[in-house]
Amino acid sequence: xxxxxxxxxxxxxxxxxxxxxxxxxxxxxxxxxxxxxxxxxxxxxxxxxxxxxxxxxxxxxxxxxxxxxxxxxxxxxxxxxxxxxxxxxxxxxxxxxxxxxxxxxxxxxxxxxxxxxxxxxxxxxxxxxxxxxxxxxxxxxxxxxxxxxxxxxxxxxxxxxxxxxxxxxxxxxxxxxxxxxxxxxxxxxxxxxxxxxxxxxxxxxxxxxxxxxxxxxxxxxxxxxxxx
Amino acid sequence: xxxxxxxxxxxxxxxxxxxxxxxxxxxxxxxxxxxxxxxxxxxxxxxxxxxxxxxxxxxxxxxxxxxxxxxxxxxxxxxxxxxxxxxxxxxxxxxxxxxxxxxxxxxxxxxxxxxxxxxxxxxxxxxxxxxxxxxxxxxxxxxxxxxxxxxxxxxxxxxxxxxxxxxxxxxxxxxxxxxxxxxxxxxxxxxxx
Numbered sequence: 026x027x028x029x030x031x032x033x034x035x036x037x038x039x040x041x042x043x044x045x046x047x048x049x050x051x052x053x054x055x056x057x058x059x060x061x062x063x064x065x066x067x068x069x070x071x072x073x074x075x076x077x078x079x080x081x082x083x084x085x086x087x088x089x090x091x092x093x094x095x096x097x098x099x100x101x102x103x104x105x106x107x108x109x110x111x112x113x114x115x116x117x118x119x120x121x122x123x124x125x126x127x128x129x130x131x132x133x134x135x136x137x138x139x140x141x142x143x144x145x146x147x148x149x150x151x152x153x154x155x156x157x158x159x160x161x162x163x164x165x166x167x168x169x170x171x172x173x174x175x176x177x178x179x180x181x182x183x184x185x186x187x188x189x190x191x192x193x194x195x196x197x198x199x200x201x202x203x204x205x206x207x208x209x210x211x212x213x214x215x216x217x218x219x220x221x222x223x224x225x226x227x228x229x230x231x232x233x234x235x236x237x238x239x240x241x242x243x244x245x246x247x248x249x250x251x252x253x
Numbered sequence: 254x255x256x257x258x259x260x261x262x263x264x265x266x267x268x269x270x271x272x273x274x275x276x277x278x279x280x281x282x283x284x285x286x287x288x289x290x291x292x293x294x295x296x297x298x299x300x301x302x303x304x305x306x307x308x309x310x311x312x313x314x315x316x317x318x319x320x321x322x323x324x325x326x327x328x329x330x331x332x333x334x335x336x337x338x339x340x341x342x343x344x345x346x347x348x349x350x351x352x353x354x355x356x357x358x359x360x361x362x363x364x365x366x367x368x369x370x371x372x373x374x375x376x377x378x379x380x381x382x383x384x385x386x387x388x389x390x391x392x393x394x395x396x397x398x399x400x401x402x403x404x405x406x407x408x409x410x411x412x413x414x415x416x417x418x419x420x421x422x423x424x425x426x427x428x429x430x431x432x433x434x435x436x437x438x439x440x441x442x443x444x445x446x
Contacts, residue, residue: 159406160322162446181353182339183446185405187324201346210342211323213353 053091061086062093072137077238080104080137081111081196081215083189088141100156102141103190103216105134105165108225109207111196111215114138114237115229118167118218119248125158126150131248136237159186167218168246169229176218176228190216292378300427301378305366307422307431311439313362315415316369318446320397323352325405333393334368336361369393377423385424394419414442 053059065082072078084102088094101122107113118134128147132140144156151158160183168175187193194216197209208214219225295301321327321335328334328341336343338357342350343364350358370377372393380388389395394416399407409415421435431439 160408181446182318182322185320185322185325193323206351208351208353210344210350210352211329 055091058086058091072238076135076139076141077137080114080139081106081191083187083191084139084141085188085192089188098144099141099188100144100147101130101161101163101188101190102139103194104138105140106138106215106217107219107229108222109214109217109220110205110222111217113225113229113231115165115167115218116235116237117246118165121164121166121248122157123162124150125160128157129250130157131250133245133248135243135245136235136239157188160184163190165216165218167229178218292375292382295382301381302370302427303377303381303423304425304427304429305363307425307429308366308369309362311431311436311443312419312422313357313365315418315439315442315445316365317357318443319408319415320405321365333372335365337365380423384426385420388420388423391423414438415445418442 068074081104085099086092088097088099090098105115105118107115114137116134116136119131120140121129121131123129130142130146132142134140147157149155162183164179166175166177195212197206197212197214200206219228316335317337321337321340323340326333326335338355339353342352343361373391376391395401396403397409398411418439421431425431
């Protein structure tokens with residue numbers, strides 16, 4: 026075999042380094058994170074990988090520096106539903122997040138009920154790092170036709186360190202008697218506007234013309250505080 | 254036997270004995286450090302657990318709110334596990350406890366207490382035995398203070414209301430009471446969520 030000359034050798038090293046980086050870059054070595062991501066299953070083929078995908082799932086699990094969507098990391102992200110069982114997404118809903126340094130960011134959910142906030146949107150905290158300072162307090166708010174004050178709910182407890190709403194808010198499994206329940210012993214249920222199906226139907230009637238993802242680009246209603 | 258030979262033998266004997274004694278001494282345990290003894294009870298036979306009544310009335314809610322969220326100690330996988338009405342409930346289908354609904358139960362408070370004092374059972378008793386002096390040796394304080402690696406970072410401040418309330422509880426005698434200043438700190442700490 027011919028002896029490699031120096032420049033060739035360094036390109037070989039570079040090549041190996043690139044391959045190794047491609048294998049591990051953005052891929053977590055944390056078995057818990059990998060296992061949790063695998064448990065989420067494959068993408069829904071009907072929904073393109075983007076802002077409408079994986080509604081109700083823990084977005085930040087993947088959208089973090091060690092996840093498969095490491096080039097698009099989120100600080101806080103999730104999905105808001107109208108009903109308690111996560112069947113109907115709540116669009117045009119304002120999600121407000123207040124961090125430990127009293128900075129507030131407000132985002133509007135899209136037609137899948139999804140929203141996401143990046144580190145930069147919080148600015149940098151006291152220690153100079155971009156992103157929210159935990160703990161966080163959150164609320165959801167949707168203005169309704171004929172009811173401008175709308176439906177508002179604030180979470181009582183704080184978020185200690187998980188940027189995914191669905192890290193805690195999962196649909197509860199059915200109770201022993203087969204009836205669906207709103208919450209379980211280890212989850213408060215999905216993030217929702219209404220506690221019962223009946224309330225949800227009365228509060229926000231279902232609209233068969235709602236198609237999501239929509240044909241045309243969706244226009245989100247900005248949070249009132251962001252208009253000034 | 255020549256004088257020389259017996260002298261050499263005697264020297265060998267001396268060396269052998271001294272080294273045996275030295276080895277034996279080295280393999281012996283050192284003098285016990287009284288501060289490191291495992292303490293289960295006070296000298297009068299009383300318990301050295303911190304007071305449960307004060308814990309339940311003043312301290313538990315602080316820990317529920319500031320430590321017990323699902324993404325922190327409200328997880329079954331944590332060595333220090335916290336139950337609360339706004340987080341993990343005790344799994345008991347008959348009781349039907351639901352996250353976010355109803356009050357934290359007496360059972361849950363007791364489990365929280367057991368979990369906390371079981372993190373370092375001996376060390377906790379030593380702190381109680383010395384009337385709460387130098388409580389920061391307990392990792393359940395050094396971790397949230399940020400003095401030791403803590404996944405959740407520095408979440409309480411030394412001299413802050415949560416710290417003052419918890420350390421006053423550790424210093425209180427079994428069956429005793431907190432002073433008015435400590436009670437005020439506890440009340441303030443319970444408003445932090």
